[in-house]
Amino acid sequence: MPEQDRELPSESEPLHQTLPYEHARRPGDLPTVRRFRITVLEGPGAGTIWESASDVCSIGSHPLNHFTLDDSTVSRFHCEVRIGPRGSLVKDLNSTNGVIVDGVQVVEGYLRGGSLLRLGRVVLRFDFSAETNRLQISEQTHFGSLVGTSVAMRECFALLERAAARDVTVLLEGETGTGKSQAAQAIHQASARRDKPFLVVDCGAIPPNLLESELFGHEKGSFTGAMARREGAFEEAQGGTVFLDEIGELPTELQPKLLRVLEAREIRRVGSNTYVPVDIRLIAATHRDLRAEVNTGGFRSDLFFRLAVLRIPLPALRQRPEDLPLLVEKLLASMKAAPEHTGALRTPEFFGRLQHAAWPGNVRELRNYLERCLVFEDALALSEEEAKPGATFEVDPTQPYAEQRRRVGDDFERRYLRALLEKHQGKVAQAATTAGVDRVHLYRLLRRHGIKP
Numbered sequence: 001m002p003e004q005d006r007e008l009p010s011e012s013e014p015l016h017q018t019l020p021y022e023h024a025r026r027p028g029d030l031p032t033v034r035r036f037r038i039t040v041l042e043g044p045g046a047g048t049i050w051e052s053a054s055d056v057c058s059i060g061s062h063p064l065n066h067f068t069l070d071d072s073t074v075s076r077f078h079c080e081v082r083i084g085p086r087g088s089l090v091k092d093l094n095s096t097n098g099v100i101v102d103g104v105q106v107v108e109g110y111l112r113g114g115s116l117l118r119l120g121r122v123v124l125r126f127d128f129s130a131e132t133n134r135l136q137i138s139e140q141t142h143f144g145s146l147v148g149t150s151v152a153m154r155e156c157f158a159l160l161e162r163a164a165a166r167d168v169t170v171l172l173e174g175e176t177g178t179g180k181s182q183a184a185q186a187i188h189q190a191s192a193r194r195d196k197p198f199l200v201v202d203c204g205a206i207p208p209n210l211l212e213s214e215l216f217g218h219e220k221g222s223f224t225g226a227m228a229r230r231e232g233a234f235e236e237a238q239g240g241t242v243f244l245d246e247i248g249e250l251p252t253e254l255q256p257k258l259l260r261v262l263e264a265r266e267i268r269r270v271g272s273n274t275y276v277p278v279d280i281r282l283i284a285a286t287h288r289d290l291r292a293e294v295n296t297g298g299f300r301s302d303l304f305f306r307l308a309v310l311r312i313p314l315p316a317l318r319q320r321p322e323d324l325p326l327l328v329e330k331l332l333a334s335m336k337a338a339p340e341h342t343g344a345l346r347t348p349e350f351f352g353r354l355q356h357a358a359w360p361g362n363v364r365e366l367r368n369y370l371e372r373c374l375v376f377e378d379a380l381a382l383s384e385e386e387a388k389p390g391a392t393f394e395v396d397p398t399q400p401y402a403e404q405r406r407r408v409g410d411d412f413e414r415r416y417l418r419a420l421l422e423k424h425q426g427k428v429a430q431a432a433t434t435a436g437v438d439r440v441h442l443y444r445l446l447r448r449h450g451i452k453p
């Protein structure tokens with residue numbers, strides 16, 4: 001289309017009417033987002049209008065949604081509408097009857113003012129209002145060890161600050177490497193429980209048969225190998241915080257036991273008949289959308305209700321490319337990189353390349369990539385690692401032995417793990433047998449490098 005024919009907003013039309021989402025223009029201003037409303041056109045509650053108070057609306061039959069639709073053809077967590085810099089996006093949360101936008105079934109799709117959404121037998125209309133909502137963002141550009149200047153990250157910091165100030169259960173949601181573990185630790189450090197223990201249990205890395213004893217402890221002789229009584233994480237953390245990583249992996253049979261901890265604040269050791277009171281704050285994290293698991297019955301709805309008192313999404317790196325310069329500075333500083341070795345990692349060309357990468361392993365992948373750049377003392381092409389699987393490692397005698405050995409070792413691990421998984425089509429148990437390592441250890445290695453099986 002020729003430049004002069006392109007439709008531009010008229011001068012009388014404020015920009016936010018064209019783009020639903022507006023970044024703050026001056027320091028101290030809060031970013032705004034177009035208010036929107038959802039009207040029930042067909043189905044129970046026809047005529048009901050729901051008005052947004054922020055940038056997001058989840059819709060479903062469960063009371064934890066922003067907009068609850070009491071209809072058996074609507075899933076518990078059916079879909080979510082979110083206003084972002086690129087428009088208003090609706091996402092199906094693995095519902096039974098799907099999301100149909102203007103006659104087309106979508107997993108994710110953009111809405112325009114007047115779009116019709118069909119969820120089961122309910123029909124909704126999406127419209128923008130004339131007003132805007134201010135987004136609640138933090139004034140800070142860091143929380144604990146996490147840094148970020150983007151609106152998405154500062155919305156997240158505002159929620160983390162709220163979590164630190166109150167003793168509520170927190171659910172951290174985000175892809176691998178988005179900083180969930182760091183966020184959990186930072187909440188604990190900023191909370192009134194900071195002088196008490198912070199205990200981490202990775203539900204995805206501990207075999208299911210050992211997880212119960214890891215969490216709740218056991219009595220002597222309660223199973224083969226239980227030589228002595230042992231306290232579990234909840235008892236050990238008395239007065240402090242328990243961080244349950246990968247809570248989505250918690251086996252179904254342990255879910256009611258965790259529910260009891262959250263409801264009654266008590267636990268029962270394996271092999272014991274008595275309950276012991278526990279005083280802990282729980283922070284959980286997941287890389288999956290547990291709402292989708294609730295829809296399919298893989299995760300108990302009542303446990304999700306107790307866990308999701310404060311849900312904090314950690315945004316993916318690709319959704320906030322404006323954070324890259326600060327992140328690169330922070331990561332290079334934490335690697336103690338000498339400025340004379342990092343000139344090539346601060347050029348506009350370098351940042352340009354970083355901004356166009358997908359970063360499926362998020363900040364952890366960025367960190368690994370920068371480490372590789374430091375080993376080779378150059379800004380490597382992002383695809384080079386995959387392109388040259390058999391490349392030999394440069395030896396740099398000006399670097400300390402231990403440091404160089406660790407970096408080269410990390411690089412080897414990543415390549416080995418990728419090749420191993422490819423050979424076994426992502427089947428971790430088979431891959432572990434070939435590699436001659438324990439399955440749990442292999443899972444740990446994969447997670448450390450941000451590689452998904």
Ligand SMILES: Nc1ncnc2c1ncn2[C@@H]1O[C@H](COP(=O)(O)OP(=O)(O)OP(=O)(O)O)[C@@H](O)[C@H]1O
Nearest residue numbers: 145146147175176177178179180181182363364447
């Ligand atoms: N916003 C950020 N600022 C600075 N460092 C970050 C940020 N986000 C992540 N990191 C760094 O990235 C690495 C991975 O972070 P972390 O282990 O907390 O991610 P995670 O979401 O828990 O990953 P996983 O789900 O795989 O366990 C860490 O080195 C962490 O310090």
